[in-house]
Amino acid sequence: MGPARDVSALRQLLAGLEAERLPGEASSFTLGAAGTGEIALGRGTLHEVQAERGADQPAAAGFALALALRAGQAAHLPPIPASPAPLPLAGPGNAPPVPLRPGARPVLWVRQDMAEAELGRLDAAGLAGLGVDPAGLVLVRAPDAAAALRAGEDALRCSALGAVLIEIWGAPKVLDLTATRRLCLRAAAAGVTGLLLRGAARSVPTAVATRWRVSPVPSLPLEGHAPGAPAFEVRLLRHRGGPEGRRVEGGTWKLEWDRETCSFRDLPALPRAVVPVPAGGPAGADPAPAGRERAVAPFRRAG
Amino acid sequence: MKNALRLAAVDRQARRCGLAPGLTLADARARIPDLAVIEHDPVADAAFLEAIADDCDRWTPLVALDGADGLVLDITGCAHLFGGEAMMRARLLDHLERRGLGATAVIAGTPEAARALARASRGGVVPPGGEARAVAPLPVALLGIDETIASGLSRAGLKTMGDLAERPGTPLAARFGVELLVRLRRTLGHEDVRIVPRRPLPACIAERRFAEPIGRAEDIEGALAGLVGDLALMLEARGEGGRAFEASFFRADGAVRRLKVETARPSRDAPALMRLYRERIAALADPIDPGFGFDLVRLAVLRAEPLTPAQVSLDGRAVAEEEVAELTDRLAVRLGRERVLRFSMRDTHDPERVSVQVPAGEPVPPMARPEFLLPRPLTLFDPPQPVEALAEVPDGPPLRFRWRRVVHEVTRAEGPERIAPEWWRVPGGAPGAPHARELTRDYFRVENREGRRFWLFRAGLYDREPAAPRWFLHGLFA
Structure with missing residues (x-):
């Protein structure tokens, strides 16, 4: 074998590595909203979702779960039109109350015990409310971050899963470049999408394909001033490669999750200024300035 | 006395x-x-006897305790593995002797005959059919009967089992009870009833014996891998898969360590089972201590279920389910079964009872299908967290509330959704009853100025339920 063949073999190897790093069209998914049309997230890599502040963790979890749903949808299926009628599932009397997509793969959620202690336990009805089929979710409760990462690594090897959500509390020492790079490699090998969900902790360098920072925004109200569909403000902090390896500019979008179509859509501008209910009441007369609220410790850390 | x-x-x-x-x-x-x-110290004695019984599993899987100082082993079909009955008895005694235990061992056709002879003689092997002659000179007390019956028999001049055996049975039963006759028949070998083993009989067993005890971790793993392969073949021949497996490591000095793994579905996949065992061994809090080495490693299938070879469907769905089950098994072995969960929903309106979490591997109850989907939070607090809330009108939504030392201004609210407790389930009866402990809850879905969404409830109705209403935060929406 001559040196020329060696070089070509190396080139092929490099091309393979590049392909792994820069996912093509087929193995990526978008958010589904018009405003973020260009942004594609690769399947078979690791994405990180951070909460803007500690108290935003539920919103970050919801966003990550929505990403997991979109990643877990069969790539070849056409987008499902908005139809409120639930698709029936095989098996008598067994159909979940949510439109279950054919070809949807199970999602595995690794949750650290600390997250459960702080945010409460996952609820099947709440999952269904976001469009997740509770029967298609496996929850793994890990006692600490190291166990969570290890369980996540194992889960990412299982190519039958649609996505693996790893929820890590705080910024533990074990979560570093090496650990996340390992997760990335596992995800690439099996083609499973990994989602690293982190609370608002000190930012640590991680080897992820995209990094999002999420905070909730006031939702588009329903009739009677009721809270509407989950709404998020997402900031793209990092994107390692666009569709053709182009660098993607970060940005901030306000999105709303639609569980019927299993996709995001742009949050329309609010019809009017948000005022407390009822306007002119005791709370409305003296609206607390935003700055003062921020000064208060947003989240209790322990206890 | x-x-x-x-x-x-x-x-x-x-x-x-x-x-x-x-x-x-x-x-x-x-x-x-x-x-x-x-x-x-009878308790320590009993524990020691249990330990010896564990060790005796190496001779036969059927071991039972006999009183406070004896063991009964059913060696049907096992003796040839140890070179015949006499040889097996000698080896067993030699094994116990090396542990510093003196014992008398008798091999006989029925457990009762062996038991009586072991208590009265120096031990030996009773030839088949020779039980009646062997036990004839033994005192009747060894039948294991009541003291009063034994003394009654001896007053009647019936001192040995031989004396009893010569008598017709009916008068004896009339005078001393049927129990005596039953025991006599069993001891004489006329009737044979099997023992009840202290551990359930496994579906199938594979084992490796070592002339020289093994102690290195690689050797132990190699032995286990071989056993898993043997069992896989056995299970395949039976058309079954194992749900629960138990590996037993018999130490040369008599200590026994057992490791159990369970799978979510019947399995005979040797590499997958071996992965489970590696996880199990890695997760041990106290590692396997080989001491002076193991001279016997055994793997038993405790529970087997039919497993037909799966037809690989075109979409690979069956394979995918298989893969997920294997993953959850592995995680359950490492973290514990209660940490790998699947979800289902109950048909109830009580928000605390709707969601069911089932440990992986157990059958998931069918999902109840609600008529329409009410908005429910992603996470629920158990128990609900008390908050200080201020509402404008008694029955209305809160204007602001304080949770975890932060004041939240409510900008949007929906409610109340009134949920009464399941009075047929809770003690004290329906809310409003004089002894009701649970109160009606009025739930509100609220959003604060930053867009965070909460699920609050007011426990108790104004004027209608006795206690003053209090506010709780029950869950967080995404």
Whole structure:
């Protein structure tokens, strides 16, 4: 074998590595909203979702779960039109109350015990409310971050899963470049999408394909001033490669999750200024300035 | 008896000196002044006997305790593995001797005959059909009957089992009860009833014996891998898969360590099972201590279920389910079954009971399908967290509330959704009843100025339920 063949073999190897790093069209998914049309997230890599502040963790979890749903949808299926009628599932009397997509793969959620202690336990009805089929979710409760990462690594090897959500509390020492790079490699090998969900902790360098920072925004109200569909403000902090390896500019979008179509859509501008209910009441007369609220410790850390 | 300290048991040397159980300690001390005495501890004795019984699993899987000082082994079909009955008995005694245990062993056709002979003789092998002759000279007390019956028999001049055997059965049963006759028949070998083993009989077993005990971790793993392969073949021949497996490591000095793994679905996939065992061994809090080495490693299938070869469907769905089950098994072995969960929903309106979490591997109850989907939070607090809330009108939504030392201004609210407790389930009856402990809850879905969404409820209705209403935060929306 001559040196020329060696070089070509190396080139092929490099091309393979590049392909792994820069996912093509087929193995990526978008958010589904018009405003973020260009942004594609690769399947078979690791994405990180951070909460803007500690108290935003539920919103970050919801966003990550929505990403997991979109990643877990069969790539070849056409987008499902908005139809409120639930698709029936095989098996008598067994159909979940949510439109279950054919070809949807199970999602595995690794949750650290600390997250459960702080945010409460996952609820099947709440999952269904976001469009997740509770029967298609496996929850793994890990006692600490190291166990969570290890369980996540194992889960990412299982190519039958649609996505693996790893929820890590705080910024533990074990979560570093090496650990996340390992997760990335596992995800690439099996083609499973990994989602690293982190609370608002000190930012640590991680080897992820995209990094999002999420905070909730006031939702588009329903009739009677009721809270509407989950709404998020997402900031793209990092994107390692666009569709053709182009660098993607970060940005901030306000999105709303639609569980019927299993996709995001742009949050329309609010019809009017948000005022407390009822306007002119005791709370409305003296609206607390935003700055003062921020000064208060947003989240209790322990206890 | 009469507050005297008595000997409960004596060792071989003491017996040679003329001491016997039942002798008072004072008498014994008078005969042997430097007698070593240890206080009788029945609990420790029982534990020790259990440990010996564990070790005796190496001879046969059917071992039962016999009183406080005996073991019964059912060696049907096992003797040839150890070179015949006489050879097996010799090896068993030799094995116990090496642990410093003296024992009398008798092999007989029925457990009762062996039991009586072991208590009265020096041990041996009773030839097939020779039980009646062998037990004939034994005293009737060894039948394991009541003291009063034994003394009644001896008053009647029936001192040995041979005397009893010569008598017609009916008058004996009429005088002393049927129990005596049943025991006699069994001891004489006329009737054979199997023992009830202390551990359930496994579906199938594979084992490796080592002439030289093994102690290195790689050797142990290699032995286990071989056993898993053997079992996989056995299970395949039976058309079954195992749900629960147990590996037993028999140490040369008699200690036994058992490791159990369970799978979510019947499995005979040797590499997958081996991965489970590696996880299990890695997750042990106290690692396997080989001591002076293991001379027997055994793998048993405790529970087997039919497993037909799967037809690989075109979409690979069956394979995918298989893969997920294997993953959850592995995680369950490492983290514990209660940490790998699947979800289902109950048909109830009580938000705390709707969601069901089932440990992986257990059957998931069918999902109840609500008529329409009410908005429910992603996470629920259990128990709900008390908050200080301020509402404008008594029955209305809160204007602001304080949770975890932060004040949240409510900008949007929906409610109330009134949920009464399931009065047929809770003690005290329906809310409003004088002894009701649970109150009606009015739930509100609220959003604060930053867009965070909460699920609050007010426990208790104004004017209609006795206690003053209090506010709680029950869940967080995404």
